[in-house]
Amino acid sequence: MTLSKLVFTPLQYIGWGALEQLGPEVAKFSPSRILLITDAILEKLGVIEPIASKLRQQGYGVTLYTDTVPEPPLAVGEQLVQYTRDGGFDLVIGVGGGSAMDLAKLAAVLAGHEGRVADYLNLTGTRKLEHKGLPKILIPTTSGTGSEVTNISVLSLATTKDVVTHDYLMADAAIVDPQLTVSVPPRVTAATGVDALTHAIEAYISVNANPTTDGLALQAIRLISGSLRRAVHDGQDRQARIDMSYGSNMAGIAFFNAGVAGVHALAYPLGGQFHLSHGESNAVLLPYVMGYIRSSCRKRMADILQAMGGYASYLSEEEASRKCVEELERLVKDVGIPNTLRGYQIPESALDSLTEDGVQQKRLLARSPLPLHREDIRIIYQAAYDGTVAEPKTAPPVS
Numbered sequence: 409m410t411l412s413k414l415v416f417t418p419l420q421y422i423g424w425g426a427l428e429q430l431g432p433e434v435a436k437f438s439p440s441r442i443l444l445i446t447d448a449i450l451e452k453l454g455v456i457e458p459i460a461s462k463l464r465q466q467g468y469g470v471t472l473y474t475d476t477v478p479e480p481p482l483a484v485g486e487q488l489v490q491y492t493r494d495g496g497f498d499l500v501i502g503v504g505g506g507s508a509m510d511l512a513k514l515a516a517v518l519a520g521h522e523g524r525v526a527d528y529l530n531l532t533g534t535r536k537l538e539h540k541g542l543p544k545i546l547i548p549t550t551s552g553t554g555s556e557v558t559n560i561s562v563l564s565l566a567t568t569k570d571v572v573t574h575d576y577l578m579a580d581a582a583i584v585d586p587q588l589t590v591s592v593p594p595r596v597t598a599a600t601g602v603d604a605l606t607h608a609i610e611a612y613i614s615v616n617a618n619p620t621t622d623g624l625a626l627q628a629i630r631l632i633s634g635s636l637r638r639a640v641h642d643g644q645d646r647q648a649r650i651d652m653s654y655g656s657n658m659a660g661i662a663f664f665n666a667g668v669a670g671v672h673a674l675a676y677p678l679g680g681q682f683h684l685s686h687g688e689s690n691a692v693l694l695p696y697v698m699g700y701i702r703s704s705c706r707k708r709m710a711d712i713l714q715a716m717g718g719y720a721s722y723l724s725e726e727e728a729s730r731k732c733v734e735e736l737e738r739l740v741k742d743v744g745i746p747n748t749l750r751g752y753q754i755p756e757s758a759l760d761s762l763t764e765d766g767v768q769q770k771r772l773l774a775r776s777p778l779p780l781h782r783e784d785i786r787i788i789y790q791a792a793y794d795g796t797v798a799e800p801k802t803a804p805p806v807s
């Protein structure tokens with residue numbers, strides 16, 4: 409077996425009421441000035457003030473930073489990093505969805521480095537991260553991105569996305585409290601939930617998968633597929649929210665170690681060019697990418713179907729892999745997400761530019777069990793536009 413490197417967040421608390429652990433974790437760093445990075449919507453909803461007030465009551469100076477946006481552009485990252493450098497902070501806390509947590513990681517690390525954020529981007533940057541920077545605690549308020557357990561910060565560029573990635577971006581502590589997700593509206597619950605499911609599925613079919621990530625990914629698929637519809641249709645369903653939080657967290661650990669592939673590679677240009685949320689970009693593409701690569705991973709797709717409750721044991725691998733794609737289509741539809749690019753008013757004329765940007769995501773494409781070249785990517789985008797699952801003209805060997 410190929411040697412596997414496994415990386416985990418040093419400390420995690422997960423479960424209903426886990427937020428109570430924030431005070432003791434903050435105390436470990438004895439901070440004088442805390443930068444709490446979140447978004448304006450969470451502040452308006454009243455989610456943030458109880459957290460900040462409790463920290464202030466414990467004697468800490470807390471500064472709120474809410475100038476974050478979904479799918480943050482590079483300029484937003486540059487602005488926040490400079491703000492953090494100028495503020496003299498000694499602890500960063502990120503509270504929110506993936507964008508807020510990604511920005512918190514970025515600010516904590518790059519506050520202690522020279523140069524621009526652009527200098528550290530994966531595709532075009534020339535500088536290397538040299539040290540960890542400020543300590544950071546991450547607290548997700550959605551069940552989807554897994555950002556609290558990864559070393560990646562994603563930024564939007566003109567037409568696509570790029571990342572800053574290094575183990576220095578790992579949280580010192582992650583606190584996952586399902587209670588914080590109860591107020592998340594149905595559309596966001598759906599998009600982030602399918603995002604988490606995509607993480608688990610792509611981790612399981614990744615060429616870098618290993619027995620540890622397989623176990624995490626399959627359990628994440630079971631939890632998410634079994635609870636997402638309920639969480640969308642009844643946000644107060646406590647058990648559904650708990651299952652989604654655990655599933656998202658497991659999926660995050662799985663994909664962080666095994667990697668994601670074609671779905672994410674093709675989703676990045678959708679976010680870059682048309683500002684679709686990351687979750688919806690993944691959701692609309694998931695059945696089409698999986699349908700296209702199906703012949704390269706039939707056995708694993710049968711396993712995914714079984715984890716989703718599809719009773720694959722009495723089906724052949726061929727039948728099970730086809731049914732898996734159908735189940736993914738059904739799930740996306742059931743939670744109210746448009747299932748074609750046309751459903752997002754994306755013009756057919758954009759498919760070529762999406763393809764060109766998708767080809768650039770070599771870091772992600774390298775993990776696909778079926779190599780995806782320019783022609784393949786163009787076919788998948790066309791299928792997602794038309795709403796018809798396409799397959800390669802010549803099927804690769806079955807694995």
